[in-house]
Amino acid sequence: MTYENTAAKSLLEGSAIPPRTRPAARTSEDFARHERDKKRKLALRRVLRGAIGIGGLLVLWHVMSVAYNLQLILPPPMAVLQRVFGMLTLDDTRWLYGPNVYVHLAQSFQRAMIGFGLAAILGIPLGLLVGRIAIVREFLQPIIKAFYPVPGIAWIPLAILWFGLSDTAVIFVVFMTAFFPLYFSAEAGARQISPILIDAGRCFGANGLTLFYRVILPATVPFITTGLRIGLGGAWRMIVAGEMLASSAGIGFMLMEARFQFRAVDLMTAMILISIVGYLTELLIVRLVEKRTTEKWEVKSA
Numbered sequence: 001m002t003y004e005n006t007a008a009k010s011l012l013e014g015s016a017i018p019p020r021t022r023p024a025a026r027t028s029e030d031f032a033r034h035e036r037d038k039k040r041k042l043a044l045r046r047v048l049r050g051a052i053g054i055g056g057l058l059v060l061w062h063v064m065s066v067a068y069n070l071q072l073i074l075p076p077p078m079a080v081l082q083r084v085f086g087m088l089t090l091d092d093t094r095w096l097y098g099p100n101v102y103v104h105l106a107q108s109f110q111r112a113m114i115g116f117g118l119a120a121i122l123g124i125p126l127g128l129l130v131g132r133i134a135i136v137r138e139f140l141q142p143i144i145k146a147f148y149p150v151p152g153i154a155w156i157p158l159a160i161l162w163f164g165l166s167d168t169a170v171i172f173v174v175f176m177t178a179f180f181p182l183y184f185s186a187e188a189g190a191r192q193i194s195p196i197l198i199d200a201g202r203c204f205g206a207n208g209l210t211l212f213y214r215v216i217l218p219a220t221v222p223f224i225t226t227g228l229r230i231g232l233g234g235a236w237r238m239i240v241a242g243e244m245l246a247s248s249a250g251i252g253f254m255l256m257e258a259r260f261q262f263r264a265v266d267l268m269t270a271m272i273l274i275s276i277v278g279y280l281t282e283l284l285i286v287r288l289v290e291k292r293t294t295e296k297w298e299v300k301s302a
Contacts, residue, residue: 115174131190185227189220
């Protein structure tokens with residue numbers, strides 16, 4: 001029976017029309033709760049899938065090591081994890097690399113951050129300048145593009161010639177590796193800003209530094225954060241290569257010493273330590289920048 005028929009019957013019988021039932025409107029609190037639950041489920045799903053992927057890799061690693069009798073050159077994952085734990089807790093008595101592992105990690109971290117920081121201080125402002133000012137771009141872009149194809153590791157011999165076997169040589173090659181991703185990301189972000197956005201900012205009275213801080217910089221933040229992530233990864237890769245050839249301390253030095261002593265467990269342990277420290281560094285630096293810019297300007301990384 002339709003609602004109209006029910007209403008007509010109610011009128012004939014002298015009774016009130018039954019109210020039409022409708023679902024209750026969703027409140028803002030319900031919507032916020034739903035979004036939080038959705039994000040929590042997505043995060044849990046990503047964690048579970050990542051754990052399954054890592055677990056599968058460890059199983060494959062163990063099978064290859066044991067089934068093909070490769071323990072000498074491919075030690076099983078449990079042996080490597082035990083070595084990592086022993087190094088981090090300073091309980092491993094087989095330490096053959098001078099200072100404890102934290103001294104090596106601190107040396108590598110310091111060199112990487114100095115080189116990366118210098119690259120960011122120079123590369124990001126220069127990229128923004130080249131991206132926004134045509135005459136500067138015409139002068140500098142050909143020079144920068146000429147050096148861009150040179151891989152970071154190719155700078156190591158020249159760095160040793162200029163600075164000797166010193167921290168400065170390692171910092172220099174880290175700088176040359178991290179500079180270009182930071183520069184080109186900032187330059188691309190500055191060039192893609194719509195003239196309409198610039199005109200809108202000027203209509204609201206923004207000029208000079210105000211225009212840069214209120215309009216240009218927020219619009220380029222997604223590109224800059226992407227460049228930070230790429231440059232930081234390149235810095236960690238190059239710090240290892242630089243320390244292998246031009247240092248007497250650091251994770252790269254540990255890798256070279258382990259190779260000379262044919263200790264595959266220590267080689268893979270050093271690689272895992274590099275991965276852990278690199279990930280934590282990216283988490284602290286890039287994610288912090290993303291969080292601050294998201295809260296301040298409501299932008300997201302590219």
